[in-house]
Amino acid sequence: MMTILRLHRDRHCRGKFAHxxxxxxxxxxxxxxxxxxxxxxxxxxxxxxxxxxxxxRGEKIALHDWRGQPVLLRxxxxxxxxxxxxxxxxxxxxxxxxxxxxxxxxxxxxxxxxEVAGFVRDLAIPFPVVMDKDGAVAxxxxxxxxxxxxxxxPDQKITAAVPGGVDQAELQKLxxxxxVKGGTR
Numbered sequence: 782m783m784t785i786l787r788l789h790r791d792r793h794c795r796g797k798f799a800h801x802x803x804x805x806x807x808x809x810x811x812x813x814x815x816x817x818x819x820x821x822x823x824x825x826x827x828x829x830x831x832x833x834x835x836x837x838r839g840e841k842i843a844l845h846d847w848r849g850q851p852v853l854l855r856x857x858x859x860x861x862x863x864x865x866x867x868x869x870x871x872x873x874x875x876x877x878x879x880x881x882x883x884x885x886x887x888x889x890x891x892x893x894x895x896e897v898a899g900f901v902r903d904l905a906i907p908f909p910v911v912m913d914k915d916g917a918v919a920x921x922x923x924x925x926x927x928x929x930x931x932x933x934x935p936d937q938k939i940t941a942a943v944p945g946g947v948d949q950a951e952l953q954k955l956x957x958x959x960x961v962k963g964g965t966r
Contacts, residue, residue, distance in 0.1 A: 822923055823922060823923055823939060823942075824939070825939055825940060825941065825942070826938055826939065826940075827938065827939050828937055828938055828939075829844060829852075829922075829931070829933040829937045829938065829939050830844075830921040830922065831843070831844045831845050831937075832844055832917070832918050832921055834886075834888075834911045834913070834918060835911070836886075836909035836910055836911050837894075837897065837898065837901060837909075837910045837911070837912065838909070840909065842886060842909055842911065844933070844937065845937070847884045847937075848935070848936075848937055849882070849935045850882035850883065850884050850935055851882065851883055851884070851932070851933065851934060851935055851956065851959045852883075852884045852885070852886070852932075852933040852937075853871065853883070853884070853885045853886070853930060853931070853932060853933075853955075853956075854886050854888060854918075854922065854930070854931040854933065855871060855885065855886070855887045855888065855928065855929075855930050855931075856888050856889075856890070856913075856919055856922070856924045856927045856928060856929045856930075856931075857887055857888070857889055857927050857928045858889065858890075858891055858892060858927050858928070859889065859892040859896045859897060859899075859900045860892075861927060861928055863928050863945055863946030864900075864927075864928050864946075865900075865904070866946060867928075867946045867947050867948065868887075868904045868906060869904065870947065870948065870949050870952055871885055871887075871908070871947075871952070872904070872905065872906060872907055872908070873949075874952055874953075874956060875907055875908045876907060878956070878959075878960050879907075879908075881959075881960060882935075882959070883956070883959070883960070884908075885908040885909075886908065886909050886910075886911060887906065887908065887909070887910045887911065888910075888911045888913045888918050888919065889910065889911070889912055889913060890912075890913040890914070890916045890919050890927075894912060897910060897912060926944055928944070928945060928946065928947075929942065929943065929944050929945075930942070930943040930947050930955075931943075932955050932956075934959075935959070940955075941955055943955070
């Protein structure tokens with residue numbers, strides 16, 4: 782009797798297991814069809830996706846308004862050590878080249894307005910900072926990790942995507958073609 786009971790239970794478990802596996806397969810199929818999953822990656826040389834956002838001061842920012850100028854988009858978080866360490870480098874370059882057209886935008890997703898305001902105040906950030914609350918801009922640029930810096934040329938093409946921290950030498954290399962004698966600007 783025990784053997785018959787065990788056989789019945791095993792068949793029952795195998796049936797449940799088969800149903801579970803079928804449900805998982807359907808779930809994976811639908812997850813693979815999410816709109817973000819179907820989008821192709823952005824590549825160097827692609828046109829930068831246009832966006833409009835409002836910065837922490839209430840000013841509207843539209844990427845298309847900056848056509849003809851190099852732009853740095855920095856996706857960051859308040860608890861990121863790299864972000865805190867290299868923000869002064871971004872500020873220095875912005876202050877040095879803003880009159881020659883450099884635009885920098887910091888985009889934060891995930892922190893509270895108070896946390897972002899504290900970060901901006903502590904580091905005296907002189908350029909626009911945007912609360913990308915729903916992650917819409919990050920999704921446009923396929924940003925999966927932060928920090929990440931996207932470099933956009935004056936024609937609004939992506940020229941670099943740099944994950945992680947950015948030091949002074951790297952930022953200079955990314956921007957020299959726009960601001961160094963003999964460059965395009």
